Amino acid sequence: xxxxxxxxxxxxxxxxxxxxxxxxxxxxxxxxxxxxxxxxxxxxxxxxxxxxxxxxxxxxxxxxxxxxxxxxxxxxxxxxxxxxxxxxxxxxxxxxxxxxxxxxxxxxxxxxxxxxxxxxxxxxxxxxxxxxxxxxxxxxxxxxxxxxxxxxxxxxxxxxxxxxxxxxxxxxxxxxxxxxxxxxxxxxxxxxxxxxxxxxxxxxxxxxxxxxxxxxxxxxxxxxxxxxxxxxxxxxx
Amino acid sequence: xxxxxxxxxxxxxxxxxxxxxxxxxxxxxxxxxxxxxxxxxxxxxxxxxxxxxxxxxxxxxxxxxxxxxxxxxxxxxxxxxxxxxxxxxxxxxxxxxxxxxxxxxxxxxxxxxxxxxxxxxxxxxxxxxxxxxxxxxxxxxxxxxxxxxxxxxxxxxxxxxxxxxxxxxxxxxxxxxxxxx
Numbered sequence: 001x002x003x004x005x006x007x008x009x010x011x012x013x014x015x016x017x018x019x020x021x022x023x024x025x026x027x028x029x030x031x032x033x034x035x036x037x038x039x040x041x042x043x044x045x046x047x048x049x050x051x052x053x054x055x056x057x058x059x060x061x062x063x064x065x066x067x068x069x070x071x072x073x074x075x076x077x078x079x080x081x082x083x084x085x086x087x088x089x090x091x092x093x094x095x096x097x098x099x100x101x102x103x104x105x106x107x108x109x110x111x112x113x114x115x116x117x118x119x120x121x122x123x124x125x126x127x128x129x130x131x132x133x134x135x136x137x138x139x140x141x142x143x144x145x146x147x148x149x150x151x152x153x154x155x156x157x158x159x160x161x162x163x164x165x166x167x168x169x170x171x172x173x174x175x176x177x178x179x180x181x182x183x184x185x186x187x188x189x190x191x192x193x194x195x196x197x198x199x200x201x202x203x204x205x206x207x208x209x210x211x212x213x214x215x216x217x218x219x220x221x222x223x224x225x226x227x228x229x230x231x232x233x234x235x236x237x
Numbered sequence: 238x239x240x241x242x243x244x245x246x247x248x249x250x251x252x253x254x255x256x257x258x259x260x261x262x263x264x265x266x267x268x269x270x271x272x273x274x275x276x277x278x279x280x281x282x283x284x285x286x287x288x289x290x291x292x293x294x295x296x297x298x299x300x301x302x303x304x305x306x307x308x309x310x311x312x313x314x315x316x317x318x319x320x321x322x323x324x325x326x327x328x329x330x331x332x333x334x335x336x337x338x339x340x341x342x343x344x345x346x347x348x349x350x351x352x353x354x355x356x357x358x359x360x361x362x363x364x365x366x367x368x369x370x371x372x373x374x375x376x377x378x379x380x381x382x383x384x385x386x387x388x389x390x391x392x393x394x395x396x397x398x399x400x401x402x403x404x405x406x407x408x409x410x411x412x413x414x415x416x417x418x
Contacts, residue, residue, distance in 0.1 A: 054299065054302065055304060055408065056296060056300035058371075059299070059368040059375065060368040060371055062371035062374060062375050063344060063367040063368065063370045063371030064367070064371075066340065066344040066370075066374055149364075149367070153364070
């Protein structure tokens with residue numbers, strides 16, 4: 001692959017004059033974020049309100065759901081500015097990631113989703129903080145504080161749940177169930193798409209680096225902080 | 238379509254409301270009256286209404302393990318009935334868009350005001366500001382849903398929203414008493 005100096009694209013309008021490949025990659029990543037933020041809000045956050053144990057937890061979950069939905073709206077607005085039809089940024093047009101195919105059943109599962117799936121989201125957003133398409137960089141900076149809060153929400157509630165043997169067992173069961181779906185979020189090893197994203201400076205790190213970082217940070221949370229066990233998952237092909 | 242205009246009007250009220258401006262103040266006749274209307278509509282007529290002094294006490298009550306889930310379930314049953322009624326009156330897409338706009342507007346405005354009220358009270362608690370915003374957004378959604386379903390203006394969800402509009406936060410029923418912050 002030929003080395004290039006990636007352009008710095010300052011506005012949504014300026015994207016039109018960027019190389020076609022750059023435009024396609026930006027559109028692809030915006031669609032991915034817009035769709036997955038909405039999937040997450042619909043599949044996990046909204047249903048979790050009924051499982052939350054107290055009004056405080058219910059209202060906090062309600063606000064978190066609104067924030068996730070708000071992220072969808074922001075990515076969708078950016079998508080529309082760069083010419084993506086609104087209908088292409090909703091779950092109806094895209095098959096769900098595997099983690100979204102399992103309906104949420106318990107409060108413990110939701111807390112684990114926030115702890116680990118939102119950590120995975122933080123890594124994805126962190127990787128956009130230096131993105132050469134500046135509207136995407138700005139959006140990453142805007143959503144990052146809320147993403148960090150969501151992961152902290154998961155950490156705080158999981159910590160609370162782990163104060164009892166029954167709670168610890170339920171949190172461990174939820175980790176065992178959901179964690180194996182998360183490392184594949186970061187894509188295949190040696191991915192050509194990822195190489196293109198890095199070539200254009202849209203993303204900064206390889207899938208392998210991201211996955212290794214995610215597993216290390218998840219291990220610190222699950223094993224060092226919660227004193228539970230992180231399941232071993234096979235390395236993605 | 239007139240009832241969706243009522244939802245739009247509610248968005249304006251949510252935007253203008255002095256969210257959480259009266260929390261901790263002594264309860265007046267108007268607040269007790271609206272709270273009584275809400276309780277009566279929910280099937281808890283005559284329940285005592287207690288004021289709540291400050292944000293830490295409000296958080297403790299909202300997070301109390303001995304809270305009474307009966308009021309939440311009563312609200313949920315009513316919400317499902319209203320949703321059925323509203324979807325029979327309106328096309329699904331514009332209805333959901335109107336309800337979402339009401340909720341988003343309330344969530345953002347209430348969050349800003351809750352963060353300000355907490356800071357003014359010297360309480361640093363991001364999660365509590367978010368929970369307060371979630372409560373406000375939910376109340377606005379329920380009032381909007383009642384409006385979309387063509388319910389009367391004095392519907393119990395309207396009464397609940399009017400408490401938020403008056404700067405209060407109804408925390409639900411704990412130990413047999415409605416706690417009104």
